[in-house]
Amino acid sequence: DGLAALTALCDDVCLRAERDVGIPFVDEVSLRSETRKRVVVRPLGEIDGTRMYLVVEVPPKGTWRRATNRFCRFVARR
Numbered sequence: 001d002g003l004a005a006l007t008a009l010c011d012d013v014c015l016r017a018e019r020d021v022g023i024p025f026v027d028e029v030s031l032r033s034e035t036r037k038r039v040v041v042r043p044l045g046e047i048d049g050t051r052m053y054l055v056v057e058v059p060p061k062g063t064w065r066r067a068t069n070r071f072c073r074f075v076a077r078r
Contacts, residue, residue, distance in 0.1 A: 003039070006031070007053050010041040014051075028068070036060040042068055044075050 010029045017023040025043075032038045038058040045052055054071060058064045 003055050003057070006039060007041055007055050010053065011051055014043055038062070038064070040064050040068060042072060044072060 013029055014026040017026050028040055028042045030038060030040045037060060040054075040056045040058060042054040042056075043051065044054055054068060054075075056064050056068060
């Protein structure tokens with residue numbers, strides 16, 4: 001439930017970034033806690049009017065960028 005709520009919040013951030021700041025496409029939103037745990041939300045596009053997101057929980061000192069980039073390219077080809 002927490003990740004779903006965070007994704008909805010990130011959806012709002014992406015929409016406001018475009019509308020209010022003039023950033024046409026947000027590549028990712030990354031949040032890190034005091035314990036250094038990170039949550040990364042990446043927009044994947046829209047299907048039938050529904051925005052799709054990749055949400056990744058990254059452990060402390062974990063990497064994510066190469067794997068999420070590869071996944072996003074894979075989804076874009078579909």
